[in-house]
Amino acid sequence: MGEVPRRMYASVIRPERYGPPIGAFRTEVVDVPTLGPRQVLIRVMAAGVNYNNVWAALGHPLDVVAIRNRLGAKEDFHIGGSDASGIVWAVGEGVSDVALGDEVVVAGVQWDERATDIRLGADPSTSASLSVWGYETNYGSFAQFAVVDDYQCHPKPERLSWAASACYMATAGTAYRQLFGWEPHTVRPGDPVLIWGGAGGLGCMAIQLVRQAGGVPVAVVSSDGRGEYCVGLGAKGYINRTHFDHWGRLPNITDEAAMALWLKGARDFGRRFWDVLGERKAPKIVLEHSGADTVPTSMYVCDNAGMVVVCGGTSGYNGDVDLRALWMRQKRLQGSHAGNMRQCREVTTLIAQGLVDPCLSLTFGFEEIGRAHQLMHDNQHPPGNMAISINAMP
Ligand SMILES: NC(=O)c1ccc[n+]([C@@H]2O[C@H](COP(=O)([O-])OP(=O)(O)OC[C@H]3O[C@@H](n4cnc5c(N)ncnc54)[C@H](OP(=O)(O)O)[C@@H]3O)[C@@H](O)[C@H]2O)c1
Numbered sequence: 286m287g288e289v290p291r292r293m294y295a296s297v298i299r300p301e302r303y304g305p306p307i308g309a310f311r312t313e314v315v316d317v318p319t320l321g322p323r324q325v326l327i328r329v330m331a332a333g334v335n336y337n338n339v340w341a342a343l344g345h346p347l348d349v350v351a352i353r354n355r356l357g358a359k360e361d362f363h364i365g366g367s368d369a370s371g372i373v374w375a376v377g378e379g380v381s382d383v384a385l386g387d388e389v390v391v392a393g394v395q396w397d398e399r400a401t402d403i404r405l406g407a408d409p410s411t412s413a414s415l416s417v418w419g420y421e422t423n424y425g426s427f428a429q430f431a432v433v434d435d436y437q438c439h440p441k442p443e444r445l446s447w448a449a450s451a452c453y454m455a456t457a458g459t460a461y462r463q464l465f466g467w468e469p470h471t472v473r474p475g476d477p478v479l480i481w482g483g484a485g486g487l488g489c490m491a492i493q494l495v496r497q498a499g500g501v502p503v504a505v506v507s508s509d510g511r512g513e514y515c516v517g518l519g520a521k522g523y524i525n526r527t528h529f530d531h532w533g534r535l536p537n538i539t540d541e542a543a544m545a546l547w548l549k550g551a552r553d554f555g556r557r558f559w560d561v562l563g564e565r566k567a568p569k570i571v572l573e574h575s576g577a578d579t580v581p582t583s584m585y586v587c588d589n590a591g592m593v594v595v596c597g598g599t600s601g602y603n604g605d606v607d608l609r610a611l612w613m614r615q616k617r618l619q620g621s622h623a624g625n626m627r628q629c630r631e632v633t634t635l636i637a638q639g640l641v642d643p644c645l646s647l648t649f650g651f652e653e654i655g656r657a658h659q660l661m662h663d664n665q666h667p668p669g670n671m672a673i674s675i676n677a678m679p
Contacts, residue, residue: 286385289326289375293317295428296654298363300351303344306658310342310427312651315362318424318432320377323398325435327391331451331648332426333368334671335393335486336599339662341365341420342655346602349421358423366426367393367419369433370441370450371676380435389438391426392629393418393455394622398436410462410625417623426451427654429676439630442637446645447677452670453636453643456486457494458624461632463487463572463594464494467619470570470592474499479558479568479586481575483520484511484668487596489644491572492518494632497640503561503568505579507664514668518644522561529554532578535605551585558586570594580604584616592617644669651675 297313320326341349341363349363369391373383383389396403397414409415419425424432441450464478465471472478478495482488483504495502496519504515504523512523526532531550536543559565567588573580576598583593584606593616598604606618624632635641646669649657654673660666 286372286374289320290317290430293429294651295364296651298342298350298365299361300344300348303342303348306339306342306662307655310655310658313362315364315428317430320375320432322378323380323435324377325373325380325383325433325438326375327369327371327389327426327431327433327438328374329366329369329371329426329429329431329675330447330677331370332366332673332675333452333455334649334657334661334673335367335455336597336661337367337417337420338365338425338427339658342658343662347421352421353423360423362423364424364428365419366428366431366673367417368451368453368455369426369431370447371426371431373438374430376435382435383438387438388441390441390450390454390633391418391431391433392437392439392458392624392626395422395434395437408625410623415622426675427673436626439633440637442633444637444639445643448648448672448674449643449645452645452672453490454629454633455623456670457490457632457636457641457643458629459596459621460487460491460494460572461628462624463596463621464491464498464570466621466624466628467592467594467617470594470617470619472498472500472570476500476569477558477562477566478502479505479571479583480520481505481571481573481579481583483515483523486670487572487574488515489518489669490632490641492520493641494635495519497635501562503558511668518642521563524554524557524561528557531582532600534577534603535581535607538607547581551582554582555586567591573597575599577601577603577605580606584610584618587616589614590616592619594619594621596621646671648672648674
């Protein structure tokens, strides 16, 4: 400890392997990166699996290596992984908050603390300097060692294993910001909340967080098994989205027949929400990440003066909005990205206190990083959050 080894094993993506995740990751030996001021070298014990490294493996919508090369980076590879638990192994100049040997969990966004917008008072997670560690930046957690900024480190919940500690931060921090970060649209006791992908990484965190705040979560899923999982976490009930077929982009508003058909689908979905909720109330907040397929429905079913809060676009980025519903019913369409330091600390406290479960589903070995991401790409992964054993025993 304190000495930085010269070389390390890493699971590496290279542009020539961009494509299905199963073939994109390969174990290589690479140089351990050097530490700058206020940076920390983490001996990674376990890593979390997130959708962003499905995108990194595909090389789409961002070619992360090419973008970094254009900005001056010399590495022709990507080491992904935006979630980690581990041990502080070495510290750069000026690090004060953590010390050698500390057991930490790592939050997955970085910013430049000297950025003008931050100095002028912006929430750092909205800074123009923001980037996602282990996706937009290199040297993420799929390696024996990772480099992070000191403020990314939070105390590891003592009661949890390395894998359980590594699996939750990106999804939990993001869901926490979506649900509590956008005043006055924060979850209040009794508020119905619609949660897409309730059994997924974001969804399983969101269901528990809504319950903690006294709200009433209703999950959307693609199978009854996943729905039952959501009920087990505290959802009032679930909607099986395979019973509907009005997904995708809105028809042209002037095509009355197509629009009537779409409206019927959206209304039926809204009625199903009432049935599950047990009363005729619309969701105050809709937690969105599924994108083009679902945004029109989210906007339609959201309550008057409610909020659809979007942190992703798994099914595509053209999320059509019928502006009439937006202004006449005074709804809010809000973008949301990751969690800031306070939000990550607060959600970690809830998890450390046992009030929210990190929902670790499966822990994979180091050579199975591609397989874990392929399962996620194919939507075949088990409910909850997945982890990878790195230096920890599987
Ligand atoms: N901006 C951020 O900070 C941030 C952070 C975390 C994640 N994200 C993004 O959020 C998205 C979800 O992440 P995650 O970790 O929750 O992934 P996940 O574990 O794969 O869960 C997503 C769930 O969405 C559902 N889904 C997939 N395709 C759908 C579709 N076409 N329509 C409706 N539901 C669909 C699936 O559930 P069912 O099949 O059961 O419905 C799936 O379980 C990804 O795009 C990711 O990049 C963004």
